[in-house]
Structure formats: C-alpha cells, structure tokens
Amino acid sequence: MLGEYLLWIVEGIIEEKDFASLxxxxxxxxxxxxxxxNGREILEVSKLYQDWWEEYGLTEIENNFPLDETIYKWR
Structure with a gap:
C-alpha cells in the first residue's frame, strides 16, 4: 500500500493539485x-509512471497523464 500512496502523491503533483483523488x-x-x-500490479503502474516521466517530465503534462489509455485508474 505504501507504493500506491506514493504514486498517489506523484499523480497529485503531475495534476498540479493537492492530491490526485479523494x-x-x-x-x-x-x-x-x-x-x-495487488503488489505485482502496483509495480506495473510504477513502471508506467517511470516511463511517462522519462518521456515527458513536467514539460508536456497538458491532457497527458501516466494512466491515460491503460486499464488502471484512481478511484
């Protein structure tokens, strides 16, 4: 769960909000x-965020987020 919470914080930063979702x-x-x-899926999502960051960083975040076009989303 810790990894999930850390990704949630990152999502909030990317979206320039205090937090990504409630x-x-x-x-x-x-x-x-x-x-x-589960843990394996959290690692997969972590990889999506890493790949997104390497490609875009904070330069092209307008309507472009790490989980776009994936099966994962924040509840």
Whole structure:
C-alpha cells in the first residue's frame, strides 16, 4: 500500500493539485468488481509512471497523464 500512496502523491503533483483523488486507491478497470491492485500490479503502474516521466517530465503534462489509455485508474 505504501507504493500506491506514493504514486498517489506523484499523480497529485503531475495534476498540479493537492492530491490526485479523494481516495488513494488504484483499480484495474478490467476486473468485474472494484478491488485494490495487488503488489505485482502496483509495480506495473510504477513502471508506467517511470516511463511517462522519462518521456515527458513536467514539460508536456497538458491532457497527458501516466494512466491515460491503460486499464488502471484512481478511484
């Protein structure tokens, strides 16, 4: 859960908000029921953020976020 909370903080920074959402819980939209991600999935999301940062940094964040066009979203 710590990794998930750290990603939530990063998302808030990217979105230039105090926080990314009211609930710092990542979900996989392909699941039939809404449940928290497991450790492996959190690592996958972490990699998405790392790749996004290497490509864009804070230079092109307008309507371009790490989880866009993925199965993951913040609840």
């Amino acid at each position: 609930t710092p819980i990542l979900i996989n939209q392909s699941y039939t029921e809404e449940k928290r991600l």
